[in-house]
Structure formats: structure tokens, C-alpha cells
Amino acid sequence: MKNFLESSIENKKILISCGSGGVGKTTLSASLACYAAEKGKKTIVLTIDPARRLAQALGFEKFSNKIQKIELKKGELYAAMLDTKQVFNELIQTCSPSATITKQILSNPIYQHVSDGLTGIHEYMACAKLYEFYSKNEYDLIILDTPPMKKAFEFLEAPERISAFFDTNIFHWFLKPYFRAGQMGLKFMFKGSSLALKVIEHFSGLEVLRSLHDFFLNFEGMYDAFTERATSIYKTLRSPNTGFLLITTPQPHRYLEAATFYKILKQKKMPFEGFIFNQVFPQWITSKVSIPHFIAEHNLTLFKDERASEVLGKMLDYIADLDKLAYKEKIAVKLLNEELGMTTTPILVPKLTEEVDDIEGLFKLHQYLFKQ
């Protein structure tokens, strides 16, 4: 029987891997992409990851922003590492009504900070690029490895945050009147907002406010184009061609977060495919043996030496401890599945001793991802 991942790869055009940092999202996304390509899908894997980890997983030391073809024995696979700032610059160029405004925005210090540090901006730009690839329709499957987040569900909240920020109402409410009043004399304006701005001015200097004002002033002309773009992007995310995968690990703080992610996804009516639990601890003790009996029965003289019995005892205790850990993880996965009323069986990938840092390693992962 097929597991959910096989069906997802077969039926979807976009797969979005979400998960908090350090769960192995990038590696698993790359592995899925290899599988899809091998199955005959022209596939591209996108990552907007400041740590550039996909490059490592794909065996590249350095990656450019251009699309790279990954050489496989069979199938067509491409990868692109995207620079958020560059994507944002391109988006501004597309939406901007004139070259002068584009130039003004790009050189504004507020823009410099917004394009780098605004919460949710990396997520938003990842989606913008995803949309661009999707609408060009050059690939059968696009896999998006989302930027590393503190919490997986931040990805789903990014669009609202960004839209709220660029809401030019703010400009009309606060900044524009403030600067107009500035020319006439501020003493006539003593309402809440202008007071707030006066405080900011005192707190950090007029320079910052002027940059803010200029930024929103320039942005005003392209707001409609920008919003329209955003609407199309979110339509794509909700489309039946899209599927969300959540990659997590079976540690308590992580799977609680996974549950939250799932609930938010459902609320937003976004298509969920299933959970992948990575780095699951393997279980070792398969049979229960009474050691003294076993030793007597097989007449093992080695254990007449007290030190040997002692080492054996320590060894078995240790393995039992490891197994307790493995058992706890298994129960946690089961409980999560029950609590959320999931119909798909989650996929478990064991914690491996060998590091996945080349194409071969990515293919080796398929035995855990697909043949369960």
C-alpha cells in the first residue's frame, strides 16, 4: 500500500515542507525531490535558507541564486537557493509604477531593514518565488523547503503579518499628517498619533521617521499591485494542487508544536498531507531474556568472572535506558495521531548514525520515507 508521501508526490504540483529549525527539513525535502525526479517528474526544490544547508545536503559547497541542475542517474532535478532580499527587490521592480520609485525604495534605509528583519518576510518571499515558478508552469513538481523558523506555524501567520505591515492606511493615519503638520507647526496637533510620533522623534531622531514617511509614500503607488500579488499567492497555497508536509521530531516540545501547526492549517483551510517524524530513536531489545538463566543454560564460563557480569549488567541497563527513550517517543507519536484524529499514518525516519551529505545519502533515505 502506498503511504501518504507517495500519493502526494504523484498528485500534487506543490509540496511545502514546514517544521521548526533543526528537524532535518532541508535534507528530507531534497530527498523527496530526488524520489520525485526518479519517478519521472521534472522537479525543482526551492530553499530560502540563510544557512544554505541544502547545498551541503546536495554536496555543493557554494550555491548561486541561479537554478542548478542536479545530475542524477535517472530523472530531471533542479535546485535553487533564493536570496530573500533579491526576491524582494524583484518584487518591488515588478510592482513599482516607475524606475525612479523603484530606486527610491531600494535605497531607503527602512527598506533595507524591512527586507531583512521584518518578521515573516522570508516566509512571504519564499511564497512569492514559489508562485512565480508555479505560474510559469515549467515543472511538474515544486518542493518548497520553508525558511527555518522558531515555531513551524509562524509560516502560516506570515502573510497576515506582512499585509498588515504594508497596509498603507498607517501612512494615511499617522505619517502623512505628521509631516504636513510639521510644516505648519506641531503645536496645533496634539492628538494621540502625532504625540506618538513626537515621542519616537524624541526617542530616536527625526531621520528615522523621515525614512519611514518616504518609504510608505513611495510604497503607496504600488500597494494595489502588491496586494493583488499577495491574493494570488494565497490562492495558490490553498489550491488542491498544493500540499503541506509537517516535519518534526518526537520530542515533547516539538510534537506539541506540530499539533498547533496542524490546527492552524485546518483553520486556514490549507491542504495537509501528513506528518514526518525525523530522528526517531531506534529500539534495541527485541526479546526478554533472564540473564542468569541464560548464562547457566549455555554454560558461559566467561561470566564466572565478576567483572564480566558487572560490565554485562551495565551494558544491559544502558540499552534498557535507550529503549525507554525509544518507547516514549513511539507513544508520543501515537498519542498525537489519535488526539488530532489523523487518518494518515505518520512516517517515521530513524535517527541515523551516518550523516546525509550527498546525493547517495538522500537516496538512502527513501527506504524509510517510502517503503514502510
Add this chain to the structure above:
Amino acid sequence: MPINIKEKLIFITGKGGVGKSTVACALALNLAHQGKKCLLIELEKPSSIAAFFNKKNKEITSQLTDHVDLKTMDYADSFKEYVLKKIKIGFLYHLAFENRAWQVFLQACPGVKELIVLGHIWYFLKDENYDHILVDLPATGHSLSYLKVPQHIKKFITMGPLFEIACKVADMIQNSSIFYVTIPEKMAISETRDFILHLKQDLALKPRNIFLNQCLKLPFNEKEKIIFDKIEKTLSTYPEFSSVFKGINYIKVLKDKLEEYHEHLTSRHKCDIVELPFIFSDKWGHEELDTLSTSL
């Protein structure tokens, strides 16, 4: 082992999920055992540290042990306690800061919130009651981003109280002791290397120690290795035990990797590494933290 730290201010940083908070606690306990009075500051709510000590942490500050106090605070607390009270900007300003314009300003100028929190920490440094202030920095994509906030702010705010705070805080960071928590896994190690390089490049600082957390140890020492080999020879032929030896070998491979990472960080990056054991426990409590604290 008692760990001797000269600096009053201690930052503990690292990626999420590596056990940063438990290490921060263990470090505080270690210092407390030496008779040092510590204030542990946690910058994320709800507090995870309070739970280790079975505390509810309803108050902002709570006493964890005789020598360790915990303070869990976020930007809103820092704003109320530090900006409004200590830099005294009056009640009218209070109204202003709840305004939406201020919220927009905060969003457009990333780092301002963090700067205010750091400014608040600076204020605690003056408290004579404490020998050490330990700050458990929030897990961010980049562990360095918090420490670089003052530099970043100074690029676009060039006057006023925020600028002054940035200068003060930059100084404070230069005179602190930075501990980095990581785990023996390839990605985590390569991020550790990046952290060390950037800390040097951007702030001209060096981490005091790298804590390599969750290190699995073999259940026997070097001397007992010969005995283990004999046991393996005798028992591995029985199917009842085959998976047990697989398990031990699994740990062996992880242990070899650990040594490789340790060696890499020590020789190539001249780091002071402290290995911390993996602690098998269902729940973190005082006892587990004490165990961890003695392994420091």
C-alpha cells in the same frame, strides 16, 4: 567541577532544541554551589525554567534556590519596567507607546524591541545583590542576531535615548562571557563553527566555552573495553543478544563522531569544549539539573 567566571554578565546562546535552558540552569547552580548569588534571566514566556523547579512563576521574579533567582521577562515587561520607569519619560509617553504608530515603528525597525530588553538587562547589572547575571537568550535562526542588535541599531538610529542605549549595551556585550550550547550532530556543529567565526568577525569576541550537550557515553570505560570485547565475542552469536550489540555499536559510531567534532572544534577553532552527558529522564527537575551542573 566548579567553573570560574570573572565576568558578571553571562550570555547562554545556541539553537532551539539543544537544551539551552537546562544548561543555563545547570551553570547557575554550579555558580551557586560556589556561594555566588545568581540572577537567571529568561527572555521567553511562558517560563520553561520555573517548571524545572516546580514553580508557577506568576511573579516576574521568583527564587529558585537560596542563591538563584529567576526573572522571566519579555519586551512588554522591559518596556514597563525599564523605559517608562528608569529612563523616566513621563505618563504622556505611556499613552504614546501604546499607539499604533509605535507598533509600526517597532516593526519597521527590527531590533528595537530586543535593544530595549538588552537595555533592561544592563540595568540589572548594577544590582549589587548579584554576583552573576545569566541570560538565557531566545533561540533564533541565528544565535548571533541578539548580540548584534546594538550594532545594527546604530546603523540607522544616530541620536536620542535609543542611540545611547545601543552604545551602553554594545559595551556591556563586550564585557560579558558568552557560552554556546550545541549538540554533537553535523548540522549543529557546522552552525557552531559559523557562530564562532561570526562572533570573531562581527564583534571581535570569543565564546568562553562551547557546551557540547547530550553526549551519549558508552556504558563501559577504557579498562572494561577488553571485557566488553570478550562478552561480545561470546554473546553476539546468540540471536537473543544480536540487537543489543547493534545498539551498543550504534552508540559507538555516535561516540566516534563526537570525538571527531570535539577534535575539529578544539584544534581548528581553538575552542574550549565541555562535554555534557545525555541525561535519561522523563522530566527535568532539580536533581537532573544538579547532575548536569556537576558535569560542568
